[in-house]
Each structure stands twice: as structure tokens, then as C-alpha cells.
Amino acid sequence: MEDTRKTVLRTQHLGITFGGLKAVSDFNIEIKEGELVGLIGPNGAGKTTVFNLLTGVYKPTEGAIFLYDEKISGKKSHQVVQAGIARTFQNIRLFHQMTVIENVLVAFTKDVKYGLFSAIFRTPAFWKTEKELHEKAMELLKIFSLDDKADVVASNLPYGEQRKLEIARALATNMKVLLLDEPAAGMNPTETADLLKCIKVIREKFKVAILLIEHDMSLVMNVCERIQVISFGQTIAAGLPEEIANNQQVIEAYLGK
Amino acid sequence: MKKENTAFRYLINLVAIIILMVVFVVLSFHSNNTLKLKVAPAVWQCCYLIIMAASLNLVLGYLGQLSLGHCGFMAVGAYTSALISLALQRAGFYTEKNSIQFAITLIISIVAAAVVAALIGVIVGIPALRLKGDYLAIITLGFGMIIVNLINNIPFCGQQGLAEGAASSALYANGLGFTNDEKQSFMWVGVLIVVLCMTTMVMFVRSKFGRVIRAIRDNEIATSATGNDISYYKILTFVFSAFFAGIAGALYSCANVSLATTSFAFTNGSILNSVFIVVTVVVGGMGSMTGSVIAAIGMFLLNYTIKNGSWVNALPEFLKNVFTYPMLVYSIALVIVILFRPKGIMGDKELSLFDIPGYPKRIASYFKNKKAAKEV
Ligand SMILES: Nc1ncnc2c1ncn2[C@@H]1O[C@H](COP(=O)(O)OP(=O)(O)OP(=O)(O)O)[C@@H](O)[C@H]1O
Ligand SMILES: [Mg+2]
Numbered sequence: 001m002e003d004t005r006k007t008v009l010r011t012q013h014l015g016i017t018f019g020g021l022k023a024v025s026d027f028n029i030e031i032k033e034g035e036l037v038g039l040i041g042p043n044g045a046g047k048t049t050v051f052n053l054l055t056g057v058y059k060p061t062e063g064a065i066f067l068y069d070e071k072i073s074g075k076k077s078h079q080v081v082q083a084g085i086a087r088t089f090q091n092i093r094l095f096h097q098m099t100v101i102e103n104v105l106v107a108f109t110k111d112v113k114y115g116l117f118s119a120i121f122r123t124p125a126f127w128k129t130e131k132e133l134h135e136k137a138m139e140l141l142k143i144f145s146l147d148d149k150a151d152v153v154a155s156n157l158p159y160g161e162q163r164k165l166e167i168a169r170a171l172a173t174n175m176k177v178l179l180l181d182e183p184a185a186g187m188n189p190t191e192t193a194d195l196l197k198c199i200k201v202i203r204e205k206f207k208v209a210i211l212l213i214e215h216d217m218s219l220v221m222n223v224c225e226r227i228q229v230i231s232f233g234q235t236i237a238a239g240l241p242e243e244i245a246n247n248q249q250v251i252e253a254y255l256g257k
Numbered sequence: 258m259k260k261e262n263t264a265f266r267y268l269i270n271l272v273a274i275i276i277l278m279v280v281f282v283v284l285s286f287h288s289n290n291t292l293k294l295k296v297a298p299a300v301w302q303c304c305y306l307i308i309m310a311a312s313l314n315l316v317l318g319y320l321g322q323l324s325l326g327h328c329g330f331m332a333v334g335a336y337t338s339a340l341i342s343l344a345l346q347r348a349g350f351y352t353e354k355n356s357i358q359f360a361i362t363l364i365i366s367i368v369a370a371a372v373v374a375a376l377i378g379v380i381v382g383i384p385a386l387r388l389k390g391d392y393l394a395i396i397t398l399g400f401g402m403i404i405v406n407l408i409n410n411i412p413f414c415g416q417q418g419l420a421e422g423a424a425s426s427a428l429y430a431n432g433l434g435f436t437n438d439e440k441q442s443f444m445w446v447g448v449l450i451v452v453l454c455m456t457t458m459v460m461f462v463r464s465k466f467g468r469v470i471r472a473i474r475d476n477e478i479a480t481s482a483t484g485n486d487i488s489y490y491k492i493l494t495f496v497f498s499a500f501f502a503g504i505a506g507a508l509y510s511c512a513n514v515s516l517a518t519t520s521f522a523f524t525n526g527s528i529l530n531s532v533f534i535v536v537t538v539v540v541g542g543m544g545s546m547t548g549s550v551i552a553a554i555g556m557f558l559l560n561y562t563i564k565n566g567s568w569v570n571a572l573p574e575f576l577k578n579v580f581t582y583p584m585l586v587y588s589i590a591l592v593i594v595i596l597f598r599p600k601g602i603m604g605d606k607e608l609s610l611f612d613i614p615g616y617p618k619r620i621a622s623y624f625k626n627k628k629a630a631k632e633v
Contacts, residue, residue: 081484095475106472107483112465119464173484
């Protein structure tokens, strides 16, 4: 079956060197609209580094990144997010002293049309925008059933909900590609099942492309349409889940020869 | 956010402000020696301390960056306003302080003080805010020292004003400087300026700007990962804060007939030391505007009683010695507050007029809980 969907995110020979260490080299990936691709590999393989490259946290030393046809490598982190790539972090990075709804509102900031003058003089534009943003934020929180905790301080949420809030916040940036860095790490089976449901809902509602890093193999094999495997910064395999599961090189990378 | 409730809150606060202003207008025109010689100078000092603490709180409490040079901006504001008002006075624009011309001069001086301080804020902020933590603290500390030396050596800023006399660390002429009588009759102006500044800062904090800068305080990487340009917001906040420090400087020049750069210097043990302002913000609560107001008034009163209280003289000799080192007393005050309220008096909460009716209940339940905790 020919895939007619447009390519959203594409990298060309992407690589980065830290001092002498080639953390990632010749990394090529293509993600189509609405697709869910898995990125797996043993510890220290360079998965998070790929995310940092894609979101502009690190500048690539080689290669380029394209979002649709726009070159985004070389842009600053916030510009990349504004262009349409949002992410979550392996170690949760919430605004922990702020409330749940404020966490989401911060991600809406680029849609805020009022400036300093309107904010200080509380013009009608200010009230209108704030009201709209609050409504939008509540809608988003509802999807993650966090709406009844909108005014709870983020650090008081249980772990699973903190993860969910981080995903909600990433979605608030109105992105085209969502990068999830080990969303199920540290979750118990019920929380993982809940997360799976969330990912399904996100895909249906937002039609976004997702790139997922995950160590939980059953989860990866379950939800990913395609999987790419890296080890020591090199892509060692890419393909459908069944192909990956039976790939000799992948098994060796994980278990050692 | 419930709209009706918000409107009601605004109304109540407006009424409170009007009552406050009426009280001060009445006090301003009431003839009384205590008012004139004690209360009025104290009110002026509190005015600039409140604005200093609140504006530093924007950077320290909300943005989460330690700046140790805040009084440098105040010095810039004080000198700018003094020189401009002096020039206008010499040009014959106003002769009496009780005139519309002086009102215009005052407004021009305050605006100029704020704008010049903000410009210096841009110049200092752009390179300095690339640094974080201790490094930022050190560079802003350096800025505070440099600005004092710079003012001392500006060739056109002499003892008697612009282009009058050799460069000097003191300015003995000041167009704004109020006498004691004037301090009292213009007291309400100082209070009005504080109200306006505080309102502006609170509005800033309670908008997208406040949200983003608190996000930066909590996690910089996540803030840029949600599409916000953190350098822009950092510099904006720093400049905004310097703007108000400039206004505080203008109020300082109103309250003092002559200016000396040593008052703003880091080595100075008085309350116009940048570290003292940092302590005030911490005592009030980082991230609480009302906390800064309470702490500024509280620290002022502490400073006042140490210096003027007759009870100090009644103390035994060794305790009296402690009080000759005010900085020591402030440190002790800081330690005591931090012991009982680790996040400052107000933490990151605000004191709202709406909460006051609920206080008796809350205090009662606080003691009940404490008792219950003890029994368990
Ligand atoms: N800023 C950096 N400076 C130097 N080395 C780095 C830097 N960031 C990552 N590395 C190195 O790059 C390699 C890949 O790290 P990365 O965090 O991408 O691994 P990972 O695949 O996400 O592993 P894990 O599954 O444990 O999260 C590691 O050897 C790491 O030490
Ligand atoms: Mg990782």
C-alpha cells in the first residue's frame, strides 16, 4: 500500500559531536502527517540527543532538519517550537510552583495578542484574550481529565498526572509534530494503560505526528506504526514493528553479542 | 476566572485606594508638629523603599534572578531627576513648589528618571542576563559600584548641578528637594505615586508577562520548549524593574535636599544598600507584591526604632553595642523571619482585602491544628 500522506518532519545526515564523542551521526528520519514513529535504542544510544537536536536545544554539527519544506536547523529553541515542534522531557520539567492551568497558559503565550500596554491598562482586548485562553486551556485539560485540578499547584500532582500535564502543555503550543521522551518511564501498569488511551485520543483529536522514545517494548510494539533503532548514535534498523522484533542486529544491540 | 467576581474585587480595591488617598490628603493639610517632623519624612522614606522592594521582587521573586545592583538604578533616577528639576528651576520655569509649573516639573523629572534608569537597564541587562545565578549576582554587584563611581566622575555633574563646579560625589542643589513643610503638604503625592507604581507592577505580574517570567523561574528549558523567548522576557523584566527603581530614585530626591552617591554605595550600612533591598524582598516573600510592601514598611520601622528609639538607650551596654551595627540587626531579623516563615512573611501569596474577613477563622484553625498535632 502506497503511503500518500505528506512528510512533516525530515532530517538529512543529522549529527552532533561533543568534544570527541560522536553522540549522533548520519541520522535520517521521515515522519508523515498523523504518523506515530518509535525511536528506540539501549541506554546512552543518543535518543534524547536526537530530540535536543530536533528542538534546537543543541545545534547540529552536521546535517539539516526540515519541517515540511522549511529548514529549521540552526533556529533557536523557542523558534523551533513556534514553527511547530513540541516535546516532553525524560525527567519531567513542569513549572512546579505554578498551577496546572497556568502551566498550559504559558504554552499559549505566542497566541496572546495583547502587549504591555493592554496588560497594564486592562483593555477589553486583555480581558477577551484571557477569557478565550482560559476556555481553551480548560478544554485541553478536560481531554486529559485534569480540568477538576486546574487550580492545583503542579508539584502536588501525582506522578502520572504530571506526565499527562506535560503532554497537555506540549499540545498547547499547537504543534505539528509531538516528541515524547519516555512518557511511560516510572509509571505503574494502570498509569501506562491510561497514557496509551491518551495517546490514542491525541492522535484522533489533533491529527499530529508523534515521535516516541520508549523503553517499554510492549507499549512500543503496540502503538508504533514504524520503529527506528539507534545504538551508539548510529541507526541500526528501521521498519515495521514485526521486522524490528526479529532483527538480529537489534537483538544484539540490546542483549550484547 | 469569574468575571463578576473580578469586577467586584477591582471595585473594592479602588474604594480602598480612594480611602487611603483621602486619609493622606487630610494628613497633608493638617497642621501638627509630629506629623511634620516625624511622620512626613517617614512616609517619604517608606514610599521609595516600597517601590524599591516591589520592583526588585519582579526580578528576584518572579523572574528568579539574583540582582545585587538595584540601588544603582535608584541612584541614576535620583541624579537624573535632581539635575533636570534644577535646570528647570534655574531656567525660571518654576519658582514656588506650590504651583502648576512645579507639578509639571515633578512629572517631567519622574518620567525622565524612570526612562534613563530603564535605558541603563537595557545596557546592563543585555550582557548581564546571559549569565545566571552567582555570576549574574557578581556582575550586577559590580554595576552598582561602577554606577556610583561613574556619577562621582561625570565632568558635567558638579556640586551645584549640571556644568557647575568640578565633578563631585555630592550634589548640594536639588530642584525637587522638599523642606519639612513641603514634605508634609506633598505627602499625598508620594503615596499616589506608590499606588500608581504598585498597580502597574501588579498588572504586569497578573498577565501573560507574569506567567512567563514565573515559568522562567521554575524551569528555563521548559519555558523555551513552550515557545517563549526567555532572553526577551528576562531583559524586559529587568528593564521594567529598573524603570521603577528610577522612579524610587526621583522620590528619594524629593525627600532629600542634597544627594550623595555614598548613600547608594554598596559599602554603605544604611537602608539604601542593594543587599538591604534584597533582604527586604526575602523577608516579605519572593513572589508576593503585598509581602514587599509589608516588609518595606516593617524594615523601615525596625531601622527607625534602632536609630531613634529611646528604648535602645535603656538597654544594657552590650545589647546597645549590637544596635550600633544596624546591618547585624537586619541579619538577625532575617534569620528570625526565615526560622518561622521559611518563604518570607507572605510566601508567594498576596494579602487580599477579601481574605481579611476570613482571618479570625483561619487563625483559630491554625492553632487548633497545631494543638491537635501536639496531642498526636
Ligand atoms: N551535552 C552533552 N555533552 C556531552 N555529552 C553528551 C551531552 N548530551 C549527551 N551526551 C552524551 O551523548 C550520549 C547519548 O546520550 P542521550 O541522553 O541522548 O542517550 P539516550 O539514548 O537518551 O539514553 P537513555 O535511554 O538513558 O535516556 C551519551 O553518551 C551522553 O553522555
Ligand atoms: Mg534519554
